[in-house]
Amino acid sequence: MSEFFDVEAAVNYEQKSLCVLLLDTSYSMEGKKLKSLQKGIEAFHKEITEDPTSKNRLEIAIIAYGSNIKILQQPALVDNFEMPKLQTMGSTSMGKAIDEAIELVGARKSWYKLTGQPYYRPWVINMTDGEPTDIPNIQSKGDEIRKHVDGKNFFFFNVGVKGASMNTLEKLSSIQMPPAKLEGLRFAEFFQWLSASIQIVAASSDVQTDSVNLPSPSNWMEGFKIS
Amino acid sequence: MNRIILKSLLFIFFFSVNINAQNISINKVDSAKLENREFTSKDPDSNLINNKLDSKVEFNPINAFVLKNLDSINNIFIYGKDTVNLVKNDSLFKYNDLLKPVDSISKLWNNDVFDSIKVILNNSFEKIFRSKSEIIKSIDTFSADDISNKKEPHKVIEKTNGGKEVINNKEGWDKSCFFIILGFGAILILVLKKYKQFKNKIVLLKKEIVALNEEKTVLHSKIKSLKSREKDYKDLGEVKNMSVHNINNIDETRIKVISKLQTENTLDSSQLKRLTDGQENRWVTVAHSAIGKSHLQATPPIPCQDNNYFEPLNDNWQLAIVCDGAGSAKMSHFGSKLISNNAIPSNLKNALSNLKWFKNGELPSKKEWGNLGVTIFKETLDNLIFWVAEQNKQNNTNLSVNNYASTAMLTLYNSKGAVVANIGDGRGGYLSTSGELKSLFSPFGGVESNGTIFITSPIWENPKKFIQTDVIDEKLLAIFLLSDGMEKVTFECSNLTDNVFTDANIPFKKFFFPVLSKIKSLNSKEEEKLKDEWKSLLESGNEAIKNEPDDKTLLVSFLK
Secondary structure, rough: OOOOOOOOOOOOOOEEEEEEEEEEEEEEOOOHHHHHHHHHHHHHHHHHOOHHHHHHHHEEEEEEOOEEEEEEEEEEEHHHHOOOOOOOOOOHHHHHHHHHHHHHHHHHHHHHOOOOOOEEEEEEEEOOOOOOOOOOOHHHHHHHHHHHHHHHOOOOEEEEEEOOOOHHHOOOOOOOOEEEEEEOOHHHHHHHHHHHHEEEEEEEOOOOOOOOOOOOOOOOOOOOOOO | OHHHHHHHHHHHHHHHHHHHHHHHHOOOOOOOOHHHHHHHOOOOOOOOOOOOOOOOOOHHHHHHHHHHHHHOOOEEEEEEEEEEEOOOOOOOOOOOEEEOEEEEEEEEEEEEHHHHHHHHHHHHHHHHOOOOOOOOOOOOOHHHHHHOOOOOOOOHHHHHHHOOOOOOHHHHHHHHHHHHHHHHHHHHHHHHHHHHHHHHHHHHHHHHHHHHHHHHHHHHHHHHHHHHHHHHHHHHHHHHHHHHHOOOOHHOOOOOOHHHHHHOOOHOHHHHHHHHHHOOOOEEEEEEEEEOOOHHHOOOOOOOOOOEEEEEEEOOOOOOOEEEOOOOOOOHHHHHHHHHHHHHHHHHHHHOOHHHHHOOOOOHHHHHHHHHHHHHHHHHHHHHHHHHHHHHHHHHHOOOOOHHOOOEEEEEEEOOOEEEEEEOOEEEEEEEEOOEEEEOOOOOOOOOEEEOOOOOOOOOHHHHHHHHEEEEOEEEEEEEEEEEHHHHEEEEEOOOEOOEEOOOOEHHHHHHHHHHHHHHHOOOHHHOOOOOHHHEHHHHHOOHHHHHOOOEEEEEEEEE
């Protein structure tokens, strides 16, 4: 602390950055995977709570999907909620979850816009260990996602857990953010990286170019090599 | 499986009935009751077999027989209103199958059919449960042939081929019992089967209930989500209504907020006096660019992309520059350094050297400065492009100029006022001699907080739309330039009142007044500490500064 300059900081409303987590809770996630994911999102919550900037900036929404989708958490600052307990349920309704995320991001953005506040580009993170059972046409769903990403509506990042069809995730990703495969059950490491990445992108004056200078994902991404 | 059971049951049932029928087809026909008088016929030639029976003929042996012996007939099949078939298993009792017309059959149907059914049932039960002692030894039968020949019915003692005179009813009883038990057994199996089916059905239904409950939970969460969204929309609706019905309300709210913040951030006379007492008319400038927390924490760490520059150009003019390299551009720390420390100062000094207003320490017109400001930036971009090409040659790389993207802001000032030029989302402010804290320009930003422009952006077709230039014709006490990393701490820039967001863009008095007071209080020797103290302030002056994720630059120039 500076004793030399006895300054006070202005009290400003923190502009919001929305992060929507789409979590696969189909039966295949049962057991260790789900436990690690649960620990991961709890660590994520803790990390954000302990960061004074993110605490007031980052709004988290959680959508779990199995045989159906569940909005476990509406967009809110981490101080206002505890991470929900995840439970497995049925098949992999990824399509519905993506649709819900798009709708949710849209609703939140219109609120930001109508109140006249600037906001950081929202993030949608999709974590799965399988492949969607409710998307008849993967290519067209991928096109829809890319349209939103190119239109700067949000960032969309697919993370495959062991067992995930990376080929399908590839089709559901943008060129700027190809899908990444989680090494083992390193959910906690992933969420630590995510928290840092969101901060960096928020701190960045511009996210228009393709090469967002994100932290290295080497401690959670399978097969990641520093190029 | 069920079908097989059902078929077996049906088979057993029919078989049983058949056996039963055979067993109980023992009818006593009392020939005595069939007296001749009852069969008087007007037409002696009438013959039932030849169907020649006149409709008017009253004598009808069937009719008579039926009426007289209703209780001893086993089965009456009524095929039509006027056709009767009497079924007897007794071979002696013979009719042709079809007898018509028989007038009285309709009568029989109308009046006695229920009685006859009753009798049939009685007979059947009676025969099933008849005791052994009730063996019927003889059967009186009635021959149709006899009737047709108008012969008196005669008594026939049944004599079967085997010479067997009786039909043992016990045999029928045993067989019936067997088949009844068999039937019950089959029914039991069927019931058990059904029970199992119901049980399975219950399990399925239970599963369905679980699924429905799950669905219910999902729907509840949907409802919750929709309610929360409804609230959002309600809030939006309020804002919308404001904008639809009275668009001034948003503006009014903003004006109120800005006006309140302006008042709050104006120095009172004692504060102003403290800063102006014994004025030396000497500019003291401090500046530092500190790395942001997120850049430090990144692996590998991202270098500080901010850079600053200040230089007293002559007795009249001070120059200050701040550049913020684009976070997404890998070489932007070089870009911002080159622009702020070399290109802009060099281009500006070249351009200013022959300008009269510059020499005289007077402020230029807005138009003149506007053109000059844009020219300086354009030349700076050209320098950058040239420099990047040189770098590519030297390092055998192929980097585009966008990798060096940076914002840029500059101000040229003296006590009489300032000229400013800005590309990007930085902020600038000043303290007027009247004690007011004001902004130098507005940061350029889109709806996204992290969507701004850089000197390398495609802004050059219509540069005046993107590049802000201004002349501040107001006596100054201090001037500030900062990158967006410092704005939250030092500016009133983000206010949400009554759901209306306002960026007042006003320097925060409680930050700047202590800084200026401190500088004012320092003697020349103490001023030497300023640089280090300033660095320390920018790195970790308070919690907010310490935790700022973005790079932080603040330049303060004070007319001491």
